Amino acid sequence: MITDILTWILGGLTIGSALMVVLSNHPIRSVLFLVITFFFISGHYILLNAQFLAIVNIIVYAGAIMVLFLFVLMLLNLSAEGLPKSSRYLTLGSVIIGGLFFIVLIAALKDSLHFEALNPGSNSVGLVQNLGKTLFSKYIVPFEVSSILFISAMVGAVMLAKREKHIVE
């Protein structure tokens, strides 16, 4: 009962702050609203008994990635006047494309109501221990492969940054 009410309140707040990301006219405020949205999404994870995912979402997205976003925006020091004006056709086009994508999403999620939870009533699925055991036994191959992907992406980024510096010199 309480969970239902909380889900509705959190859902409303999440959508509200997500809308503010798009609607606020200052880039820094948009980023801050995005951070708040991540916190609300973590709240949803906790309601779904995924505590580990909730805290990792805060550490990685709210705590690291968004700080970098904010860092870059602050260094660029954009102001509302300095932003390039986009033409009306561009705005119209992006509204149409965004709306179409929204329809596709709704169509894809329509069937999700019929899915059954694997073991409903269990509130220990998202605990660190269970998640770790599943990741390192059943899903060990995809887990390791994705870690190699991350490493190669990181090495690639470092290489690109290095090469740029060489050209400047």
Added chain:
Amino acid sequence: MDLAFIIEKTTLIVIIFLLSLVIAAYSTYFERKVAAWFQDRIGPDRAGPFGLLQPIADGVKMFMKEDFIPKHADKWLFIIGPGITIFVALIPSIIIPWGPPLEMFGRKIALQVTNFDFGILFIFGALSVGVYGIMIGGWASNNKYSLFGAVRASSQMISYELAMGLSAITIIMMTGSLDLNEIVAKQHGMNWNVFYQPVCFVIFFTCALAETNRAPFDLPECDSELIGGYHTEYSSMKLGLYLFSEYVSIFISSALIAVLFFGGFNFPGMDYFTGNTLAIIGLLVFFTKISFFIFVFMWIRWTLPRFRFDQLMHLGWKTLIPVSIVNLLITGLVIALYEGWFWSN
């Protein structure tokens, strides 16, 4: 959830909140006394005996000053900046296990507000979010010195979080749990982690200095280059909150270091005590350890000169992170050998 439980937890929260604030306030007094001692001066001695009322006088002064908001500042962000900083500095105190359970009114009262099975990750979450208060405040001031302070703070915190996390993983691997209670329970008696992981402790302590923006890593508020850094434009109690949250985070970091490396409330010979005696002695031992680390923080501040920014980044990325990765690998290897993973028994 009965009424007694709610009363118990509320009391505990209020006590911990007030205690953090009082300790933070008296840390400012203690810091000035330590500084005076190091520089062969007397230090504050006007307000009350030995200057003991100095923090209260400072607090009154802070409240009485004019609260000024610059004309070109982003007003709302300027106001919430210090609030976020102090909130995030205080929040990790809810999961620190302050002492062994106390028996009172026929109930067993755990001296910990709440416990998560991802306890240590919660602290890292709070740490990683902690930079927002400084960034928002520094940016909203609309002053280039403040902005520089904010940008420095964010890059410094991101860099040192990595090494801090890697060194904490070593402790997690040794304990086999993220739960702070279990980390403390594993260090029963004199079985402290610092004896097994001295390198890890040095890395963690260095990162804690950087995360709390303390000298020699106080570049975000580096006076000689940036006036006051991110809080240049702040006045009155808003400035007070920024200064205060630094001391709150020193207190919380010291508690965390004591929990992770110095056995929390564990002390040699604790098996001879039981019940409330154990709880009270444990509590005293824990606070002694915390006070010692608060002193070490001040000791370092008044001994070492400030780093240059490139030296700071060099130390973080090219020294601390590789050393902690090597330490992590060696620990993993030793654990694997100890558990006999390479040959079947």
